[in-house]
Amino acid sequence: MASRWLASRRVLVVPGAMKSGTCSLRAQLQWMANGDDLSLPSQELHFFDEDEEWARGPAYYASWFEDCSMIGDVTPSYLYIPAAIERLADQLPQAQLVVLLRNPIARAVSHQNHDHDKNRPVGSLSQRYQKEMASYGSPPSRSDAFRRGLYAEQMERLLHFFPADQVLVIIAERYRKQPEKELRRIRAFLGLKSVWFPAEALMEEHVRPEYSELLSAPLREELRRFYAADVQHLRGLLGDPLKDWDADFATFRPPVLLRPRYVVSWLPVGSSTSAESEVSRELVERQRRRLANPLPFVQATDPQIVTPNVIHSLAAGTSGPVIASIPEGAVQDFNMKNPASAVCPNDLILAVNAVEGEVKAIIQQLQSLDKTPLTLKILRPQEMKISMGKKPNASLGLQMNFSSFSAGAVVDMIAESGVAYGWNESQPEEKRLRRGDRLVAIDGQYLKGEEMIEALKQKKGQDFGLPGSSCSGGAWGAMAHKSNPYKKARSKFRWKWKKKRTRRLQKKRRKMRWATLTCINSRRFPLLNSLSSRKPMSATADAGEQASTRRRDMTSEPRRLPCPERIIDMVGFAFGCGTLGGFGMTFTRSLRDHPKGHRFSGALAAAQARAPQLGSTFALWSGLFHAFECAVSQRHPDPQGARSSLDAAFCGFLTAGVLSIRQGPRVASMNAAVGAFCVALVDVVSGTARL
Ligand SMILES: Nc1ncnc2c1ncn2[C@@H]1O[C@H](COP(=O)(O)OS(=O)(=O)O)[C@@H](OP(=O)(O)O)[C@H]1O
Secondary structure, three states, X not given: OHHHHHHOOEEEEEOOOOOOOHHHHHHHHHHHHHHHOEEOOOOOOOOOOOHHHHHOHHHHHHOOOOOOOEEEEEOOOOOOOHHHHHHHHHHOOOOEEEEEEOOHHHHHHHHHHHHHHOOOOOOOHHHHHHHHHHOOXXXXXXXXXXXXXXXXXXHHHHHHHOOHHHEEEEEHHHHHHOHHHHHHHHHHHHOOOOOOOOHHHHOOOOOOOOOOOOOOHHHHHHHHHHHHHHHHHHHHHHOOOOHHHOOOOOOOOXXXXXXXXXXXXXXXXXXXXXXXXXXXXXXXHHHHHHHOOOOOOOOOOOHHHHOHHHHHHHHOOOOOEEEEEOOOOHHHHHHHHOHHHOOOOOOEEEEXXXXXXXXXXXXXXXXXXXXXXXXXXXXXXXXXXXXXXXXXXOOXXXXXXXXXXXXXXXXXXXXXXXXXXXXXXXXXXXXXXXOOOEEEEEOOEEOEHHHHHHHHHHHOOOOOEOOOHHHHOOHHHHHHOOOOHHHXXXXXXXXXXXXXXXXXXXXXXXXXXXXXXXXXXXXXXXXXXXXXXXXXXXXXXXXXXXXXXXXXXXXXXXXXXOOOHHHHHHHHHHHHHXXXXXXXXXXXXXXXXXXXXXXXXXXXXXXXXXXXXXXXXXXXXHHHHHHHHHHHHOOOOOOOOOOXXXXXXXXXXXXXXXXXXXXXXXXXXXXXHHHHHHHHHHHHHHOOOOO
8 A cells, every 4th residue: 555655656865975965955855845745854764775664664664755746755875775776666666866976085074074073983084994995895884984985886776776867966066056057957857847946945954164074185195096996987877077076086088108099990891803913013012111111109010911922811801990080099199200101091900919800809909908019000092083973863873881980981782773883884994983992082071981971962962963963852862861751751842942942043054063082992902902702791790880880772762771770760860859849849938937037047947847758759659650660561572662651641540549548449549540640641741642
C-alpha cells in the first residue's frame, strides 16, 4: 500500500554531496514549495543509507510526507554510501536526483571543521588524511572526509542505477555565485513553474563563519594530487570542464610530446589492376629521398622500402590509416621544424614503429604510444585533378564512403547510369576515376568527408552542372536529402519557386560550368602501384568502422538509410525540430505571462522546461511512425527505395492510433484517421505523393 503510494508520487532526492550547500538548497526549495504541492521534510531522513531505518519499511518512509503530488528527501550521505543509491533505485525508480558537488578539497576542510564543532575525535586534517589513506580500499565509512570527495566513482554508481535524464548536477561554487540561475535550472528540471526569488529566499544555511582548522599548503598540494584523476574523470562523465575548480585542478592537458594526436580515418586503398610497369621511378625516388631524411622522431628510413620485394609484400593487401588532419601536437611541432620532410594530410601511414600491415594494429599502436620515440613509414599520394559537368536531370552516379572526419570521401561505386561513368569512358585509362579513389577537394578546397558530401550538394545550385539542373529535382536534389523524403520534397518545392525567380538569369547562362574535383587516385600511391588485386572494400573494412562510416548514394534513385538507422535518424531529427520549435513558441508565448523586469528570464526558464518535452513528443511520434514504416517497407522488393503515400498514410494511421489507445477505441480510431489524413496531406502538399 505504502509502496504503491510512493510509486505514484513524483520524487525529488538530493543525495549529496555532504557539505556542498544541501541545507541551503532544502530551505530554498521549501520556501518555493508553497505553490508547488511539494512535501519536503526539514531533516535528513537517512532511510536508504542506514540499515535500521531501511528495515522499518516503506510505510515508515511514507509517513514522513504529507499527501502531496511531489515528495522530497534531502539526505547528503546517499551519494557516498553504496547501498543507499541501490535501495533508492529499487524503491523509487522514478526519483529525480539533484546532486550538489563542491570542490572536493574545500568540501573536506568544511567536513573537518563540522566534525570539530561536534567535538568528534577526528584528529588534525593531516592525521585524518593519513588514517584514511591507510584504510584506502576498505568499504566507505561514514567518518570518511577525504574519500567522500572522490565524486566520479559515486556519480558512476548513481548513473548506473538512474538514467542520466533523471539526474541534475549542480556545482556548489556556481550555486553560491548565481543561486537564482541554478534554482531555475533545478525547477525547470523538476518541471516546476519558474518563480521570482526575493532576497530572503536566497539566504544560505549552515555557513561556518570561521574555521577552527585551516588547510596547510603541503596538504593542499597532496590533496590536489589525490583528487586530480578523479576530477578529470568527473569532467568527462559530466561533460563539464568544471572551470570553477580550476584553482586546484587546472584543466588537465595530456603531455602531447611524442604522441601525435592524429585524426585518422582509414579505408583500404589500392583497387588498381594496373601493372607494375606503371610504378613511376621518379615518384619512388622522391619517396625514398623523403623517407631517407633523418628525422628527430619520425625516423622513416627503411631503405628496403623501395625494393621490389617490399613492393610485392605491400601488394599483398596493404592498407593504412590516412591522415585527415594534423592538429596541435608532436607531429605539428615536427612539421614546423622540418618543413622539407613534413607529414601531410592525406599521407597514408604504412607503419608505426615496428607495427605494419594491419590497420587496426597501426591505429592501436598510434594510440598507445606514450613517451617512446615514434617512427612512421609514410606513403604520399599523388593528386590528380578532374573536371566534370552535369546535364539537367543527370546523376553523378557516385556512391561515396566516408566518415565525418575522414580526409575527403572514397569512391565506393560508380554507377553505369551516372555522369562519372560516362566521363570515365571519354578519358584515357590513367586519368579515369576508379573505385577506391579518394575525392579530397572541390575547386581547390580541401574538405573532410561530411563536408565533401555537403559541398557536392551545394554544387547542384551553383556552378556544378548546367543552368537549371539544380531545379529539376534530379539526382543532386535526391542526394541532398536521400535519408529524408520529407526534406527532399520540401527542397524540391523550394526549388520550384526559386526556378521562376531565376529563369531569366539562367537563360543567360548558356555555357556549362565545371567543378574541379581533386582526387587522390588509389593508383597514385607510388608504392602501391603494383597492386594487382584488391579485396572489396566491404570485405576488408572493420565492422565497427563500417558502422560509423555512412554511405550516401548519388545514383539517380533516392535511397534511404536502412532500418534501424532510419528510425534513429528520424527520431533525432524530430527531437531537434520539436525542441527548437517548442523553445521558440513557449518563449514567445511566455513573455507576457511574467511580471515586468522578469519577462526574459521567466520566459527563458519556461521555454527551457517545455522545449525538451515537445522534442520528446515529436521524437516519440517520429520513432513509432518510422518503426511502422520500416516494417511496412520490408514487403517491397527494395525496402530502402522511395515509399508510397499509401504506406505513409497507413503508418500515420497506426502511429496516431497506438499513441492514443489509452483513451479508448473510439478516440484512438478517430485519431488514427486524422493521423493518416495528415500524413497523406503532407505527401500531397510536398509533391512526393506516389501510389
Ligand atoms: N548556496 C550555497 N552554495 C554553496 N555553498 C553553500 C551554500 N549554502 C551553504 N553553503 C556551504 O555549504 C556548507 C554546508 O553544507 P551543507 O548544508 O550541505 O552541510 S550538511 O551536509 O548538511 O552538513 C557550508 O560550508 P562551510 O561554511 O565551508 O562549512 C556552507 O557555507
